[in-house]
Amino acid sequence: MHRLSQPAHGGSQVTSISQPDDVSRRRFLETVAKTGGQSFLFGSLFVNTALLRLPQAGHDAKSRAETEIGKGVIYGFVVDTTKCIGCGSCVRACRAENDVPDGYNRTWVEQYTFYPDGEVFVNSPSGGEDGFADPLPTRNVPSGAEQAPMRGFFVPKLCNHCIDTPCIQVCPVGASFKTDEGVVLVDHEHCVGCGYCVQACPFGSRFIDPRTHTAGKCTWCHHRVTKGLLPACVVSCPADARIFGNVSDPESTISRILATNRVQVLKSYLGTRPRTRYIGLDSEVI
Amino acid sequence: MRHAGHFVRLLALVAIAMVGFLFVRSQVIPKDFGVKGHYRLSAVAEEAAREPRHLGSEACAECHDDISAEWTAGKHTTPQCENCHGPGLMHVKKVSDDSTAGYSDKILTQYETAINRSTGMHECRWCHLKTFERPSTLKSIASVEKHVVQHKGTFTPETKCIDCHNPHTAAVK
Numbered sequence: 001m002h003r004l005s006q007p008a009h010g011g012s013q014v015t016s017i018s019q020p021d022d023v024s025r026r027r028f029l030e031t032v033a034k035t036g037g038q039s040f041l042f043g044s045l046f047v048n049t050a051l052l053r054l055p056q057a058g059h060d061a062k063s064r065a066e067t068e069i070g071k072g073v074i075y076g077f078v079v080d081t082t083k084c085i086g087c088g089s090c091v092r093a094c095r096a097e098n099d100v101p102d103g104y105n106r107t108w109v110e111q112y113t114f115y116p117d118g119e120v121f122v123n124s125p126s127g128g129e130d131g132f133a134d135p136l137p138t139r140n141v142p143s144g145a146e147q148a149p150m151r152g153f154f155v156p157k158l159c160n161h162c163i164d165t166p167c168i169q170v171c172p173v174g175a176s177f178k179t180d181e182g183v184v185l186v187d188h189e190h191c192v193g194c195g196y197c198v199q200a201c202p203f204g205s206r207f208i209d210p211r212t213h214t215a216g217k218c219t220w221c222h223h224r225v226t227k228g229l230l231p232a233c234v235v236s237c238p239a240d241a242r243i244f245g246n247v248s249d250p251e252s253t254i255s256r257i258l259a260t261n262r263v264q265v266l267k268s269y270l271g272t273r274p275r276t277r278y279i280g281l282d283s284e285v286i
Numbered sequence: 287m288r289h290a291g292h293f294v295r296l297l298a299l300v301a302i303a304m305v306g307f308l309f310v311r312s313q314v315i316p317k318d319f320g321v322k323g324h325y326r327l328s329a330v331a332e333e334a335a336r337e338p339r340h341l342g343s344e345a346c347a348e349c350h351d352d353i354s355a356e357w358t359a360g361k362h363t364t365p366q367c368e369n370c371h372g373p374g375l376m377h378v379k380k381v382s383d384d385s386t387a388g389y390s391d392k393i394l395t396q397y398e399t400a401i402n403r404s405t406g407m408h409e410c411r412w413c414h415l416k417t418f419e420r421p422s423t424l425k426s427i428a429s430v431e432k433h434v435v436q437h438k439g440t441f442t443p444e445t446k447c448i449d450c451h452n453p454h455t456a457a458v459k
Contacts, residue, residue, distance in 0.1 A: 028292065085420050085427070087413040089369050096373045096393045097339045111419060131412040132419070152419040177325030187329035190316075223336035232340045238364035238413060239424075 074182045075220055075275070076247035076254050078263065079156050082280035083241040086111060086154035088128040090233035090242060095129070097221065097232035104207045105129075106218040107158040107233055112284060113149045120284050128154075155285050156241065158233070159184060159205040159218035160266060160274030167197035167206060167217075176215070182275055183222050188214045202270050220244065247275075341374030343367045353454060360455025370409060370453070372397025410447040426456075 086109055094100060094107045108127030114120050125132070132154070161184045168176045168184065175191035178184050186197075191214035198206045198215065209216040221231035225244070229235075234242045245254030263277040266285070278285075318327040346367040347354035357363065368374055372393065379385045386394055400409060413426070420427050450458055 025292070032296070085413060085424065086417065089365070089412070092396065093340060093368070093373075096376070096389070096397075099388055099390065102390060102392055113418065131415075132417055149418055154419055174319065174324040174326070177323055177329070179330050180322075185329065185333050187326050187332075189329065189332070190326055219333060221338075222333050224338045224340075226334040227338060229338055229340075229342070235340055235342065236366060236369050238369065 072180070072248055073246050074248040075161075075225060076182075076245060076258070077158070077161070077220060077276040078243040078254055078257050078261075078279060079158075079276065080241045080243065080279040081153055081155050081285075083239045084109065084154040084156055085239050085241075086128060086132040087238065088131045089236040089238060090156060091127050091129045093232040093236035094218075097224075098219070100216065101209055101211060104209070104216065106205075106216065107156065110155045110157060110285075111152065112155060112282070113152040114284070115147050116150045117147065122286075153280075153282070155278070155281070156233075157203070157205075157266075158276060159220070160203055160272070160276040161218075161220060162272035162274045164271060164273050166200040166202065166270075166272060170196040170200040172196065179222070181225075183220050183225075184217070185219055185222060186215045186217060188212060191215050202267055202272065203274075337375065339373035339375040340368050341378075345374050346371075356452075357454045360452070360457060362454060362456040365413070370397070370400040372400070407445070407447055410453075 088109060090107055091105060091109060094105070098106055100106050105127035108124055108129075109132075111123040111128070111132050112120060113123070123132075161178075161182060163182070165176075165178065165184055168178060172194065173190055173192055175187040176184065176197055177187065193208055193213040193215065195208050195215070198208060206215050206217045208214070221229070221233075224231055231242075231244050234244045243254050243257055245252040247254055247258065249255060250259075257279075258277065261279050263279055264281040265274040265277055266281070267274075316326045316328075319325065321327040343354065343357075343366045354367075357367070371377065376386070376389050376393070376397070379387075416427050447453070452459055
């Protein structure tokens with residue numbers, strides 16, 4: 001190390017830089033740690049930004065045919081809200097099939113009720129598990145008079161199995177993933193139960209199982225569909241409001257339904273590109 | 287070169303730390319992690335290996351062929367056996383092994399009522415009661431509304447739908 005000569009007239013104007021002799025082991029290690037840490041942070045930031053695959057512009061504009069037809073097996077789900085009678089069979093079947101803990105739902109049914117003054121009420125008692133057999137919901141308007149509802153419908157909800165999933169992106173341990181068939185699953189061996197995915201999902205499809213402390217969600221009954229069976233909710237629906245199938249096969253029932261209906265997805269403005277599509281979705285449905 | 291020893295020692299520490307990190311990393315990360323993406327590939331097979339619990343009405347017919355034939359010929363074929371009776375595997379396990387492991391109390395009690403025929407109107411109401419949102423085009427719902435109004439005087443709180451109706455065919459007994 002180069003040694004600077006000491007000024008003869010004392011140390012009044014001498015700065016610390018010109019006094020390398022004072023560099024103690026402690027300060028040396030501190031400086032190394034600081035500069036090293038900073039360069040590591042900047043470096044990793046650069047690498048992450050460079051490697052991050054951001055969604056390309058014009059992604060959403062691709063038609064279904066371009067993205068799905070003839071790509072092996074890609075599962076899709078259609079919910080026909082015009083057929084749903086709100087019996088809750090799907091919710092009960094799902095709970096039994098997947099051992100869903102009490103108070104949580106992998107699928108649920110929402111009841112939308114519209115009142116003449118423009119108010120919309122959304123209700124889902126126990127996720128619709130015990131049906132919606134109660135009398136017509138009446139509501140007290142400010143004047144005190146009871147107001148009868150104007151119109152209403154049921155909307156079954158489940159995981160949307162988005163193509164651009166927010167839930168997989170945020171998982172810090174790689175416990176959330178998408179299979180080749182487009183099904184979003186959770187690795188229960190790997191999940192640490194941090195709950196980031198629960199917060200990231202804009203559809204409220206995930207929960208932390210209080211028994212296992214891992215994330216639970218609809219799997220489109222992956223264990224059934226890979227054996228050639230239909231999901232439990234689809235089998236149990238008495239109104240044919242739920243349709244499941246291979247959207248990659250143009251001859252499948254779901255492909256014909258998609259080809260002959262006007263379908264929508266939930267919260268399309270978020271750009272998550274859900275694979276669960278809805279028939280007869282009102283703009284009020286959130 | 288008076289301070290060269292500092293660097294040597296530091297570099298040695300860094301090298302040991304790196305080797306240690308790489309060793310721990312190789313032990314902790316599963317072998318099939320990252321094969322297809324940022325996840326453990328065998329988790330897909332593990333999820334797929336779960337046993338289906340709803341076996342389908344065809345499976346029920348293997349033992350209960352008489353009820354199945356009655357049900358198939360009747361007017362109540364949209365709900366499957368397991369809609370009211372619960373998952374088939376639960377029934378099989380309960381009968382053959384006397385085991386109810388893996389099923390919550392809620393599931394066990396929910397379907398016990400249908401098997402024991404202790405149900406009142408609750409399960410029938412799931413589908414048949416006329417509610418505001420139910421499409422009035424559905425004949426079964428519209429007829430029940432009319433039916434309840436017509437028979438209002440004769441119904442008591444204890445009246446069960448299955449007192450008059452065969453739940454498998456919906457026909458009057």
